[in-house]
Amino acid sequence: MQKIGVFVCWCGSNIAATVDVKAVVDAVSHEPGVVYATDYQYMCSEGGQSQIRQAIKDFGLTGIVVCSCSPRMHESTFRKTAISAGLNPYMVEIANIREQCSWIHKDREDATEKAIILARTAVAKLNLNRPLTPGESPVVKRALVIGGGIAGIQSALDIAEAGYEVDIVEKSPTIGGKMAQLDKTFPTLDCAACILTPKMVDAASNENINLYTYSEVEDVSGFVGNFTVKIRKKARSINADICSGCGVCTEKCPSRKAKDEFNMGLSNRGAIYIPFAQAIPNVPVIDREQCIKFKTGKCGLCEMNCPAGAIDFKQQDELVERQYGAIIVATGFKPISLENFDEFSYSQCPDVITSLELERIMNAAGPTKGKLLRPSDNTPPRTMVFVQCVGSRDTSGCGKTYCSKICCMYTAKHAMLIKEKYPDIDVHVFYIDVRTPGKNFDEFYRRAVEEYGVNYIKGMVGKVAERNGKLLVQGSDLLADDQIIIEADMVVLATAIEPDESARNLATMLTASIDTNDFFTEAHPKLRPVESPTAGVYLSGVCQGPKDIPETVAQASAAAAKVIGLLAKDKLRSNPCVASSNEMLCNGCSTCENVCPYGAISYVSKEIRSAGKMEVRRVAEVNEAICQGCGACTVVCPSGAMDLKGFTNKQIMAEVDAICR
Amino acid sequence: MQRIFGLIKDRVGALLADGTVDRVIGWEKGEFLYDHTPAIFNAEDDLVDLVxxxxxxxxxxxxxIDESKKDGKILALLKPCDTYNFNQLIKEHRINRDNVYVLGIECRGMLDIDKxxxxxxxxxxxxxxxGDELYIQTIYGDKTxxxxxxxxxxxxxxxxKEHVAYDELVTSGEDIPQVESNRFEDVEKLEAMTSDERFAFWRGELSKCIRCNACRNVCPICSCVECVFDNKDSVVASKANTDEFEENLFHIIRAFHVAGRCTDCGECSRVCPQGIPLHLLNRKIIKDINEFYGEYQAGQDTNSLGPLTDFTKEDVEPSIITEKGGEK
Structure with missing residues (x-):
């Protein structure tokens, strides 16, 4: 029989305001095995923890139940408390009476009843707990960064600087990501390329960094410290080892129909192309869907003109398998599709553009060589209207409910840059709110209004329509309580951003969780913001939520610091809650082996004595060093031979019984 | 039927005589004409009892499962539908294939004495x-x-009528008519009920259960070394034995244990002395599996992963339960 102590936390008023903690203490003290029960204002505080330690000593407790917040929050805290009092840490059970009880209930009586049930459930389980001892697993001293934008580059550089090998997998032909497409950056207005491309070069030249561009992660298996990742290196149709990057092929290519992705489709590119001048690696790629050679079998001009003989039409995708100790997700974002926003006439009027398209138009290396010209007729605009929150903070269901965070600042930047370069252009900005928290951000916005005379109008645009070569922008001015129509030459939509479409698939591969908007979720939104709930998987940049460049870089370095901390260890303490098979019950059916995501189960022939006679049977064996305790095997085992230490079938049934009592 | 039986008997006799097989599992006459019983035949002479x-x-x-563990090779007479279970058991490493000689035999469909x-x-x-006629001699005269x-x-x-596993086939070459049917018809009726009606239906049916375990014992999938309901440490055993309602759960737990593995052989309902339509539980699960993961027939092959033990990114999200479930 266990001697169990129950410790009910008030969590200040978080729990105590909704749950009668004294009633929980009273009720649970009559449960089997419970020899001591008490409550305290902050159980996680030093005072609370010392009470627990004292009670373990005074009452000779063999196990403790802490009724408090989620085990995600403080299970490890209380396990440490138990260790310091000489108790096995796996003799600690947490009853979550905060997130799953007090926070979600209003009625005190109901919440108290539920808290009592949760407490006695934990007691029922703890009665069947056994002390467990963790094993150790080795750490592969290499990290994988998925995504080669500024987030991925920064993370990789930091990890490489600490002396560890890093691979960057980038699906497009070059690293650089969205930042490479930007013209100037707020709030300092320095050019994006000037600050990004040196980092790109650093990444390429760092001997610890290995770039897999034009590559995608195809499969991830394993676990923290020991991931195995399959990377598909898509066929560039170029032998990168001998290509000098001279670019002759890209000039000779007769196909000019493909939209240039880097210029947001505002110009065309050849079928063989280098995305932009500072691309890394400076190696072209053949777009096989556009290439005349691939489509008709005739052409091959690039091959004839390549001085290095680097063109390889027969090149195949290559699969690489690599081991990693940690993985950073830095898959970034894309602007949302505007198909739900017909009122802005984006698809009909070429002069209605997105902000990212404007970045390209303003950029000296862009389609207009940096001249501000209307895409429809290449004439300079006289009046420009910016529309903010297109698809952001949208509760209509057409867009995203969240704030894309970067639009207020880049719109102020655009307005200011245009006024600086072309003071005669009238610039109007429709906004819902202007949000400028951040160092020097509000000052930046005020300069746009006060120094440059940008006309900020509080209100939304209802409709944009083309008439006689002009764009009629109909909107409301909420402060003047007026409906207004502005005759504009160009309209720029501050389009909401959303996670890159690869996020969903990747999250599945990594068993990392994503939210309803496909942003990766953090292990804890405040205290573990750069870790995913999956051990060994870290988050960097906009894949976790909208953020600007300084925040992205900060988070990228934070994720890198976490990875460095992990890779610095030679061994990881492994989770002792692993599966084990009762060979007397094992059918040998291999179902567990088939579902095990870690390859931890194998089958052996073994002599088994059953009902008095010896018999050779095929039975399952679990490699405890590989098992991650996911429990999939225990669920599929038809005979109940598989069980999970710490979460045995019996324990779970005891919990269910305690709930249903 | 007479003709195919003759062909089978000749072939079985020859395979025993030439030493291809050491034993035969088939059927022998039971106490009544309609309860032929599985039997092992060790010699050619014993085949007089084969039916x-x-x-x-x-x-x-x-x-x-047990017979293939023994020394020597056993010949098994398997009808087409039986071979699905044979395959499933091969897949689960329960039968030693090397020790079995499958004689796939023609089947015109089995008869229901109650009908x-x-x-x-x-x-x-x-x-x-x-052929398609039955001539029945009764104490009250001949009937058809x-x-x-x-x-x-x-x-x-x-x-x-196709065998999915065999070493040799015995067929008469006669044309065998197939009955038109929709095997999910009864499941659809249950799905159309409200959850209260459905609960009442199953309570009514399952409360007839006398826990004779015939369904489990006959089920070719329910073949665990030790059944959870016989294992006192498994926690479910004691519950099902002591609580009337939880005894109903015996069948539901059993249906879940065979989910994705059940070939829909229908033996559970056939042997139930209380006439409980147990196969409907399995069929509901089969129907759901087909709808969620694409058509799947357990036992069709010996190597594919069943839909419930395989994971693909195309799999339905768990939310399908709430989308599909609830009141209709």
Missing amino acids: YDGFCASNLSKYL IRALGIKGIEKVEEQ CKRNEVLLEKCINCKG
């Missing part, structure tokens, strides 16, 4: 099968009926 007619519904594949009786044919002394009218439920919903 094969419309009352050989028992699926012999389950017996091969014959329900036609008012009582006092049956002999049933003679000729159509074979298709008195097929077992599982044979109305026949999986087809």
Whole structure:
């Protein structure tokens, strides 16, 4: 029989305001095995923890139940408390009476009843707990960064600087990501390329960094410290080892129909192309869907003109398998599709553009060589209207409910840059709110209004329509309580951003969780913001939520610091809650082996004595060093031979019984 | 039926005589004409007791778990639907394939004695099968009926006349008509009920259970070394034994244990002395699996991963339960 102590936390008023903690203490003290029960204002505080330690000593407790917040929050805290009092840490059970009880209930009586049930459930389980001892697993001293934008580059550089090998997998032909497409950056207005491309070069030249561009992660298996990742290196149709990057092929290519992705489709590119001048690696790629050679079998001009003989039409995708100790997700974002926003006439009027398209138009290396010209007729605009929150903070269901965070600042930047370069252009900005928290951000916005005379109008645009070569922008001015129509030459939509479409698939591969908007979720939104709930998987940049460049870089370095901390260890303490098979019950059916995501189960022939006679049977064996305790095997085992230490079938049934009592 | 039996008997005799196989598992006459029983035949001379007619519904594949462990090779007479279970057991490493010689035998569908009786044919002394007609001698004189009218439920919903596993086939070459049916018809009726109606239906049916365990014992999938319901440490055993409602859960737990593995052989319902339509539990799960993960027939092959033990990114999200479930 266990001697169990129950410790009910008030969590200040978080729990105590909704749950009668004294009633929980009273009720649970009559449960089997419970020899001591008490409550305290902050159980996680030093005072609370010392009470627990004292009670373990005074009452000779063999196990403790802490009724408090989620085990995600403080299970490890209380396990440490138990260790310091000489108790096995796996003799600690947490009853979550905060997130799953007090926070979600209003009625005190109901919440108290539920808290009592949760407490006695934990007691029922703890009665069947056994002390467990963790094993150790080795750490592969290499990290994988998925995504080669500024987030991925920064993370990789930091990890490489600490002396560890890093691979960057980038699906497009070059690293650089969205930042490479930007013209100037707020709030300092320095050019994006000037600050990004040196980092790109650093990444390429760092001997610890290995770039897999034009590559995608195809499969991830394993676990923290020991991931195995399959990377598909898509066929560039170029032998990168001998290509000098001279670019002759890209000039000779007769196909000019493909939209240039880097210029947001505002110009065309050849079928063989280098995305932009500072691309890394400076190696072209053949777009096989556009290439005349691939489509008709005739052409091959690039091959004839390549001085290095680097063109390889027969090149195949290559699969690489690599081991990693940690993985950073830095898959970034894309602007949302505007198909739900017909009122802005984006698809009909070429002069209605997105902000990212404007970045390209303003950029000296862009389609207009940096001249501000209307895409429809290449004439300079006289009046420009910016529309903010297109698809952001949208509760209509057409867009995203969240704030894309970067639009207020880049719109102020655009307005200011245009006024600086072309003071005669009238610039109007429709906004819902202007949000400028951040160092020097509000000052930046005020300069746009006060120094440059940008006309900020509080209100939304209802409709944009083309008439006689002009764009009629109909909107409301909420402060003047007026409906207004502005005759504009160009309209720029501050389009909401959303996670890159690869996020969903990747999250599945990594068993990392994503939210309803496909942003990766953090292990804890405040205290573990750069870790995913999956051990060994870290988050960097906009894949976790909208953020600007300084925040992205900060988070990228934070994720890198976490990875460095992990890779610095030679061994990881492994989770002792692993599966084990009762060979007397094992059918040998291999179902567990088939579902095990870690390859931890194998089958052996073994002599088994059953009902008095010896018999050779095929039975399952679990490699405890590989098992991650996911429990999939225990669920599929038809005979109940598989069980999970710490979460045995019996324990779970005891919990269910305690709930249903 | 007479002709195919002759062909089978000749072939079995020859395979025993030439030493290809050491033993045979088939059927022998039972106490009544309609309860032929699985039996092992060790020598050619014993084959006088071998029978094969419309009352050989028992699926012999389950017996091969133990029989294939023994020395020597055993010949198994498997009807087309039986071979699905044979494959499933091969997949689960339960049968030693090397020790089995599968003689795939032709089947015209097995007969349901209760359906014959329900036609008012009582006092049956002999049933003679000729093509699609049955000639029945009774103490009240001779009667006839159509074979298709008195097929077992599982044979109305026949999986087809093809064997999915065999070493050798014995067929008569005669044309065998297939009955048109929708095996999910009854499941759809249950789905159309409200959850209260459905609960009442199953409570009504399952409360008839006397826990004779016939369904489990006959089920070729329920073949665990030790069943959870016999294992006192498994926690479910004691519950099902002590609580009337939880005893109903026996069948539901069993349905979940065989989910994705059940070939829909229908033996559970056939042997139930209380006439509980247990196969409907399995069929509901099969129907859901087909709808969620694409058509799947357990036992079709010996190497594919079943849909419930395989994960693909195309799999339905768990939310399908709430989208589909609830009141209709």
